[in-house]
Amino acid sequence: MINMNIGPYNNRPDMGRLREIIRVMTKYHFGNILEAVGLKNRLFETLKLYIKSPEEVHEPAHVRLRLVLEELGTTFIKLGQVLSTRADLVGREVAEELAKLQDEAPPFPFEDVKRVLESELGVPMEEVFAEFQEEPVASASIGQVHRARLRNGDAVAVKVQRPGIADTVKSDIILMKYLAKLANDRVPGLRYYNLPGIVAEFERAIRKELDYHQEANNVERFRAMFMDDETVYAPYVYREYSTGRVLTMEYVDGVKLTDILKSDIKFNARVIAERGARCYFKQIFIHGFFHADPHPGNILVQKGNVLCFLDFGMMGHLDRSFRDRLAELFILLMNYDVNGIVNQLRYMNILTEETDLEEVKYDIIDLLDRYYGADVRKVGEILTEFTMPGMIRRHRIRIPRDFVLLARVMSMAEDLGERLDPRFNGLAVAWEMTHKLIRNRLNPLRNLDEVPAAIIELEHIMNDLPRGLISALQKLEEGKLKMELEHRNLDExxxxxxxxxxxxxxxxxxxxxxxxxxxxxxxxxxxxxxxxxxxxxxxxxxxxxxxxxxxxxxxxxxxxx
The missing domain is CATH 1.10.287 (Helix Hairpins)
Incomplete structure (x- = not known):
């Protein structure tokens, strides 16, 4: 497990790194933000040492923001990638721009790879690998992947974490927390975005990505989900050769979807699109555990049009109750049942007590009218539109994080399906799967799975109830029973x-x-x-x-x- 704990001793921001951030933000004409949080004047003399003449940047603000994050490196690129999944906070335009951030970095030397491997595995490389290619097949900011062969002859892909990256990320997160609190305290207009909360969410996400044990767990769970499905594949994880900083998996031959989309490679695009849609709807509605980055570069196509998923660092989770409600919402959306949609959003705790139901109903009608035609395909787009900041602020709605992630994933999957086959309509698959899910809910045998949990809960209640009643009666008899009442506006x-x-x-x-x-x-x-x-x-x-x-x-x- 990677130690990302930030203790009180080293929680002071790195002032040298802060100067670098100020320099880059000034370079891309974000000086107004620095002035608003009180940083530009404080470090102006230091800035003179770094900035000779700010270059002219004529790009719009969302493009310049992406350039800032790219120049600041690993942690900020990862932050941008997380924000690209939160269109509800930053808006669609910014989210789409941040989705372009590429997590690429120059490879680090093989000597460092060998040192990390032998430190983590506890034995010389030669005792584990019969062959090990020194040149990586892929290199990113957190780690790089090498092709190798185990002593038993198995071909593997070995993912090795970049030396010192955990310390770099930890230092940058301390700085992000400092800047987020500064902005939250000094710029009232930014408080709506809850910047400290965004940084905390990002910290949780990158903790998981730095811990290869977590990614190994994700791969194995996904592999078990589709063990009986011959159209979907996930690589096998060699646990004995994997640690928190080294991940050894089966090497899978295949062609990336990015290459298929750019070339004339002979694959059945329609079959691939249909299988991809079916796979994603199974992940969402059946298992509640889904691959949250369906980028074409993360999906291989093997012989027989078999889909193989890669990079399991970012995953989404949906509990059973939410999946059931989501399936019902899909059916209501496809039936254009506006009253049903409003009621369903209430059941899902997305609409709050402050929401004007009539006003939100009119906005939903306008939203559906933009997408409904002879052939409705864009449910992911509809969900994404509903999570936009304007809709959230106007109606004071509450959007669960995984609902936003789900909307983005579905939108990306729909777009990928249309790029593979312009005639493809994934909603036919969604319609079939959601109806099957609803039928299963009506099956009395379905509730048998919940019986053990219900019995355990009932046993707890039966054990605790007498003790609680006796305690309450004793306090009442002794005159020690206290009641707490919540009052509102009693002072007035x-x-x-x-x-x-x-x-x-x-x-x-x-x-x-x-x-x-x-x-x-x-x-x-x-x-x-x-x-x-x-x-x-x-x-x-x-x-x-x-x-x-x-x-x-x-x-x-x-x-x-």
């Missing part, structure tokens, strides 16, 4: 009650003064000064002033309310 209600009570008291006082003043004006009872009932008139005057003040106060409060 209390103020209003107090204000009303004060007004009633004043009104009663005024009434008493008026009555008293009336009595003392009777000549027999009055204190007469030169035949004038002075005390009674004085009481009337005080009552009048108090009553006038009370009326003015009431009029003002009504205007303000």
């Amino acid at each position: 209600i209390s103020v209003r009650i107090e204000r009303s009570t004060n007004r009633i008291s004043v009104a009663m006082l005024v009434s008493a003064l008026i009555i008293g003043s009336s009595l003392v004006t009777i000549p027999r009872e009055a204190l007469i000064l030169e035949k004038f009932p002075f005390l009674g008139i004085f009481g009337f005057a005080v009552s009048f002033l108090i009553a006038l003040a009370l009326i003015v106060s009431i009029i003002k409060s009504r205007r303000l309310s």
Whole structure:
């Protein structure tokens, strides 16, 4: 397991790396952002040492952002790739641009490869490999892949992690956390995006990618899912020769989909597109565990049009309940059932209490009308549109992360299917699979799988219930039972009650003064000064002033309310 823990001792940002980030951002004309977070002025003198003359960049902002991330290297490229899956936060235009980020890097020397291998495996290379090609077949920012042959003759692909990359990533994440908090504190407009949360999500994702044990687990799980499917394949993992920094897998011969799309290689494109759609819908609806980067370079086509998936660093997860709801949502989308779609989104906790259901209904109608025609194919596109920032802010909806990832994956898969065969319609496969899933839900035997979990939960309840009741009764008897009540706006209600009570008291006082003043004006009872009932008139005057003040106060409060 790769140690990515960031302790209190080394959590200070690397100021040299910070200067580099500022230099690159200034170079691509993002100085306004630096000024907003208070960095440009602070390090301006240092910047003079790095920037002789900022080059003119005429590209739009989303393109310049991609160039910044590319120049800053591994960690920032990976951050861009994660953000490319979050169109709900950055918008479609930025997400599509960041999806172009290529994780490529110059290969590191074979001496370093050998040192990492022997350190991780604990034995000399010659004891494990009969052959090992020094030139890598692929090189990326985190690791590179070499072709080799084990002592037993098996051909393998060995993925070796780049030396020092874990420390580099750790240092950059500390810096990202610092910058995210700075931006969140100083730029109110950025708080909607929850930058510290984005960095935390990215940290979780890259932790997994740095740990080759996790990728090995993903490969084996995927392989088990399609063990009985002759149209889909995943390489075998050699666990005895794999560690947190070395991953040894079966070497698979095949042609990458990127090469098939660019050349006239003879494959049945329609069969490949149909099998790819069926495979993805199985991953999503049946297993709830799906390959989250269906890039053409990550899929090989073997003889017989068999699809072999590679690179299992990024995977999506959907629980059983969410898959069931998703299948129902698909059927409602394909039937153009707007009321059903709105209700389904409520069941999925995507619509919140703050959502205006009528307004969101009109937006869904507009969205469906843009895609519905003689032949509906773009369910992935519809889902992606629904996760856009404008829709989220306008209707205050809540989008689960894996729902966003799912929408992106489906959109990419639909696009790949159309590039292979323009006549291809993956929704026919989706329709068949979702209906099959709904039929299976009606099967009484399906619930048998849930019986053991239900029995365990019932046993816990039966064991805990008597103890809880006895404890509650004892506290009640002893007068120690406490209740916590959550109140909302009680302070405001209390103020209003107090204000009303004060007004009633004043009104009663005024009434008493008026009555008293009336009595003392009777000549027999009055204190007469030169035949004038002075005390009674004085009481009337005080009552009048108090009553006038009370009326003015009431009029003002009504205007303000």
